[in-house]
Amino acid sequence: MGRGATTNSIPEIENARFILVIGSNTTEAHPVLALRMKKAARNGATLVVADPRKIWLTKLAKRHLQLRPGSDVWLLNAIMHVILREGLQDDAYIAEHTEDFDAVAEVVARYTPEEAEQVTGVPAADIVATAREYARERYAAIFYTLGITEHACAVDNIWSLSNLVLMTGHLGYESTGLNALRGQNNVQGLNDAGANPSYLPGYQPLEDPELRRKFGERWGVEVPETPGYRLDQMMSGLHDGRIKALYLIGENPVQTEPNAHHVEEGMEGLDFVVAQDLFLNDSNRRYADVIFPASSFAEKEGTFTNTERRVNRVRKAVPCPGNAREDLRIVVDMAKALGADWPDYRTPEDAWNEFADLAPLWSGIRYDRIEEVGLQWPCTDRDHPGSPYLHAPHPSRPSGKGKFYPVEYQPPIEQPDSEYPFVLSTGRTLYHYNSATMTMREEGVVQKQEDPFVEMHPEDARALGVAEGDWVRLVSRRGELEARAKLGDRVYPGLVWMALHFAEAKVNWLTHDVGDPLIGTPEYKTSAVRVERVGGAIRPAAR
Amino acid sequence: MIRVGDTMIPMARTVAFTLDGQPASAPEGELLVHAAARHGVFIPTLCHDDKLEPYGGCRMCVVGVEGSPRPLPACATRVAEGMVVSTDSSVPQYQRTLTEMLLAEHLNPDPGGRPNELVDLAEELAAEAPFILPDAKREPYDDRNRFMGYDPDACILCNRCVRYTQEVMQCSALSLEGRGPHARIVPTHGYSWLDTECELCGGCLSACPTGAIYEKFEEGTERPERTLEKVKSTCTFCGVGCQIDLNVDPETQRIVKVTSEPHYVSNEGNLCVKGRFAFNFVHHPDRLTEPLVRGEDGELHPTTWEHAFRVAAEGLLRVKEEHGPQAIGVLSSARLTMEENFLIQKLARTALGTNSVHSCEAT
Numbered sequence: 062m063g064r065g066a067t068t069n070s071i072p073e074i075e076n077a078r079f080i081l082v083i084g085s086n087t088t089e090a091h092p093v094l095a096l097r098m099k100k101a102a103r104n105g106a107t108l109v110v111a112d113p114r115k116i117w118l119t120k121l122a123k124r125h126l127q128l129r130p131g132s133d134v135w136l137l138n139a140i141m142h143v144i145l146r147e148g149l150q151d152d153a154y155i156a157e158h159t160e161d162f163d164a165v166a167e168v169v170a171r172y173t174p175e176e177a178e179q180v181t182g183v184p185a186a187d188i189v190a191t192a193r194e195y196a197r198e199r200y201a202a203i204f205y206t207l208g209i210t211e212h213a214c215a216v217d218n219i220w221s222l223s224n225l226v227l228m229t230g231h232l233g234y235e236s237t238g239l240n241a242l243r244g245q246n247n248v249q250g251l252n253d254a255g256a257n258p259s260y261l262p263g264y265q266p267l268e269d270p271e272l273r274r275k276f277g278e279r280w281g282v283e284v285p286e287t288p289g290y291r292l293d294q295m296m297s298g299l300h301d302g303r304i305k306a307l308y309l310i311g312e313n314p315v316q317t318e319p320n321a322h323h324v325e326e327g328m329e330g331l332d333f334v335v336a337q338d339l340f341l342n343d344s345n346r347r348y349a350d351v352i353f354p355a356s357s358f359a360e361k362e363g364t365f366t367n368t369e370r371r372v373n374r375v376r377k378a379v380p381c382p383g384n385a386r387e388d389l390r391i392v393v394d395m396a397k398a399l400g401a402d403w404p405d406y407r408t409p410e411d412a413w414n415e416f417a418d419l420a421p422l423w424s425g426i427r428y429d430r431i432e433e434v435g436l437q438w439p440c441t442d443r444d445h446p447g448s449p450y451l452h453a454p455h456p457s458r459p460s461g462k463g464k465f466y467p468v469e470y471q472p473p474i475e476q477p478d479s480e481y482p483f484v485l486s487t488g489r490t491l492y493h494y495n496s497a498t499m500t501m502r503e504e505g506v507v508q509k510q511e512d513p514f515v516e517m518h519p520e521d522a523r524a525l526g527v528a529e530g531d532w533v534r535l536v537s538r539r540g541e542l543e544a545r546a547k548l549g550d551r552v553y554p555g556l557v558w559m560a561l562h563f564a565e566a567k568v569n570w571l572t573h574d575v576g577d578p579l580i581g582t583p584e585y586k587t588s589a590v591r592v593e594r595v596g597g598a599i600r601p602a603a604r
Numbered sequence: 605m606i607r608v609g610d611t612m613i614p615m616a617r618t619v620a621f622t623l624d625g626q627p628a629s630a631p632e633g634e635l636l637v638h639a640a641a642r643h644g645v646f647i648p649t650l651c652h653d654d655k656l657e658p659y660g661g662c663r664m665c666v667v668g669v670e671g672s673p674r675p676l677p678a679c680a681t682r683v684a685e686g687m688v689v690s691t692d693s694s695v696p697q698y699q700r701t702l703t704e705m706l707l708a709e710h711l712n713p714d715p716g717g718r719p720n721e722l723v724d725l726a727e728e729l730a731a732e733a734p735f736i737l738p739d740a741k742r743e744p745y746d747d748r749n750r751f752m753g754y755d756p757d758a759c760i761l762c763n764r765c766v767r768y769t770q771e772v773m774q775c776s777a778l779s780l781e782g783r784g785p786h787a788r789i790v791p792t793h794g795y796s797w798l799d800t801e802c803e804l805c806g807g808c809l810s811a812c813p814t815g816a817i818y819e820k821f822e823e824g825t826e827r828p829e830r831t832l833e834k835v836k837s838t839c840t841f842c843g844v845g846c847q848i849d850l851n852v853d854p855e856t857q858r859i860v861k862v863t864s865e866p867h868y869v870s871n872e873g874n875l876c877v878k879g880r881f882a883f884n885f886v887h888h889p890d891r892l893t894e895p896l897v898r899g900e901d902g903e904l905h906p907t908t909w910e911h912a913f914r915v916a917a918e919g920l921l922r923v924k925e926e927h928g929p930q931a932i933g934v935l936s937s938a939r940l941t942m943e944e945n946f947l948i949q950k951l952a953r954t955a956l957g958t959n960s961v962h963s964c965e966a967t
């Protein structure tokens with residue numbers, strides 16, 4: 062359904078009557094947004110959680126669909142199967158606002174809830190009940206996040222969800238829709254701004270020569286036509302020699318990329334690395350030739366765009382420490398050092414205005430309008446009030462019709478076997494932020510959660526002779542690490558779960574980097590591992 | 605349509621009532637405290653919090669309602685047709701007495717330098733503690749968590765904190781313990797928030813009207829006496845984009861605490877542990893403060909900006925010359941602002957000549 066953003070707004074959540082949370086540990090990843098879900102549930106909304114783990118929200122949920130990792134497509138197809146079998150679809154919406162419905166109807170006809178139970182582990186009756194509740198409720202909203210996108214079949218999952226939404230017409234009005242929760246504070250803004258190899262700012266396709274000309278004219282330089290490399294292509298380019306230099310701005314690929322040992326080898330082969338960051342980290346300390354000391358969010362002016370597409374102001378509260386500088390100044394001076402003929406960009410507002418002039422969906426958003434309250438794009442002129450929800454009155458595609466994409470289930474790339482019998486799933490926790498270079502410096506946070514831990518089911522632990530808090534070793538085909546066992550029924554037998562944050566036990570040493578062929582999202586979510594007992598309660602010597 | 609509990613009911617009709625002898629109107633069912641405020645009559649409240657369900661515990665907001673034998677709390681009474689309400693006769697005296705009684709048990713008006721609604725109210729009503737209750741001292745406990753503290757001598761037992769945990773967070777981390785002069789608020793299991801299911805969001809703290817629950821300041825630093833400057837900004841830790849106020853000590857130029865206001869959209873003044881407490885990274889001694897360039901010895905050495913830019917530009921241009929622009933990749937970050945990201949992609953596309961600009965956090 063086009064753009065990766067939430068279709069609806071955060072305040073609308075509390076008025077939803079049915080909420081499906083699939084692959085989003087919302088209370089930990091988006092805690093304050095989850096408060097609205099809690100409020101909705103308190104007001105009597107039906108909450109259904111689909112997640113391999115028992116997450117906090119399952120406590121409030123009417124139903125927990127505890128599916129096996131990577132089986133989302135099966136589950137969603139089966140839900141659609143029930144909707145169509147029982148005639149609960151919105152025929153008028155399908156006829157008026159969508160295309161290619163038949164293709165999906167044909168595929169989901171083969172995904173019965175009974176068979177889904179075998180593949181997903183979710184009881185057929187629960188699938189049927191969920192399908193009925195979702196289809197019958199008008200104010201029905203779906204929320205998903207990395208849980209569903211960090212699979213090799215990421216795009217399939219999103220298409221499945223979009224099919225489900227289109228077939229029920231749950232789109233284009235308040236308290237409904239398909240809501241992709243953005244992880245980092247400004248991922249939305251990063252994408253909107255065009256930090257993307259195939260889109261110019263404002264999702265304007267690079268391949269369109271007209272658009273390249275428009276940008277080239279404003280910038281006084283021709284925009285190169287050759288598409289750039291995506292992250293995963295850059296990472297593989299480290300090895301095959303396509304990439305010789307990197308400019309890393311606030312990034313630590315050695316920690317955050319899957320198959321981290323492989324990334325480290327690649328980084329060693331680079332001719333030149335420039336880094337710009339707040340702290341030294343594993344990537345810049347070892348591989349950078351030049352490091353620029355940069356600014357934190359509290360040291361500069363600008364905007365972040367949140368998950369509901371709202372452009373919010375960021376303001377300077379304190380000066381940069383020492384000789385550190387605002388990132389905007391660094392980038393402008395770097396461009397000049399490279400010989401570019403740029404305007405001065407005295408303030409971030411100058412940069413914003415250039416963006417808003419070039420990106421039609423943002424052209425009505427200007428700093429003077431967002432002093433007090435942020436505006437939500439699309440906002441096409443100065444009188445436009447912003448857009449709390451998208452796809453009204455019809456799906457925003459050029460044709461005005463939402464497109465159904467039939468999706469077939471594909472099993473996760475790496476299945477457990479006798480040598481690596483456990484499924485490892487990964488995610489984030491409340492207390493940390495990605496590679497934790499910021500939050501691990503917060504004493505009060507470290508107090509709450511310090512050693513790397515792996516969640517496992519007590520049954521598995523018993524079989525391995527592992528007790529709560531014991532150190533265990535996780536071994537995959539790509540690497541190994543040690544962590545403390547945290548026992549509980551948050552995971553089911555055969556599944557282990559680990560957070561992404563810990564520098565000393567990088568879970569990305571274990572995961573693999575076979576990405577989704579279309580968008581290149583690495584498969585963090587499922588890998589096969591073996592669990593070994595090491596030294597009981599005694600921490601193994603650092604290696 | 606408005607929603608009440610489980611059902612949608614048609615928009616409330618407007619009803620007429622009498623407020624201090626004047627005719628007034630309000631949507632049926634509106635809380636009296638709000639209806640009165642719209643007519644310019646401000647009724648003081650203490651245990652009331654718009655984020656929470658009507659409670660009516662402290663009786664600070666009582667008003668006279670014709671036909672009712674007792675005064676009624678305006679924060680928990682809803683307007684009905686023909687209601688006759690008075691806030692003028694005996695009410696101010698009642699409020700002053702109530703305030704004085706609370707002050708008598710309120711030994712420490714200022715444990716953490718947070719705003720104190722009781723003290724403000726006392727000032728407004730010219731109320732003073734008539735005496736200090738001899739057994740008013742309640743047993744404190746030392747919580748080992750680094751973010752929040754509780755001083756029972758500042759607590760007026762209004763239960764806002766506990767209701768916040770139950771209604772908004774929907775956790776059971778806090779409860780009221782004991783009775784009478786010994787009553788206090790405690791973490792539900794043991795005497796530390798860390799031993800409960802508390803997620804350290806600081807919501808109970810923000811709900812507390814007296815500052816009895818307060819922010820602990822960074823070890824070794826005193827709470828500044830100076831007035832803090834508030835700078836409104838956006839949280840940097842996740843895509844919810846909560847609106848926050850960075851409270852800065854103007855003298856040290858350090859962030860002292862983070863607060864938020866109930867009228868801020870998207871988060872309504874709520875925050876999580878990261879937004880409220882994880883700001884110290886900004887002032888961490890590990891922050892990079894000088895440009896660094898790797899020398900012949902393989903080590904990183906501090907240098908000037910000018911030199912750093914020159915080395916960086918030469919290095920990148922050399923790679924561009926030898927291998928073409930496609931050999932350079934730019935990885936930007938979702939932590940940076942929109943404006944910075946816009947210029948970073950422009951740098952890649954115009955100054956380096958490559959479209960290879962992406963991020964590790966594209967989701």
Ligand code: SF4
Nearest residue numbers: 777802803805806808
């Ligand atoms: S800090 Fe937040 S989670 Fe902890 S007790 Fe208070 S409201 Fe509950």
Ligand code: SF4
Nearest residue numbers: 759760762763765812
């Ligand atoms: S701690 Fe604060 S909010 Fe809680 S009961 Fe005491 S005064 Fe009220």
Ligand code: SF4
Nearest residue numbers: 839841842846876879
């Ligand atoms: S306060 Fe918490 S929920 Fe709000 S933006 Fe920050 S990290 Fe996200």
Ligand code: FES
Nearest residue numbers: 650660662663679
């Ligand atoms: S504020 Fe109304 S009873 Fe406390």
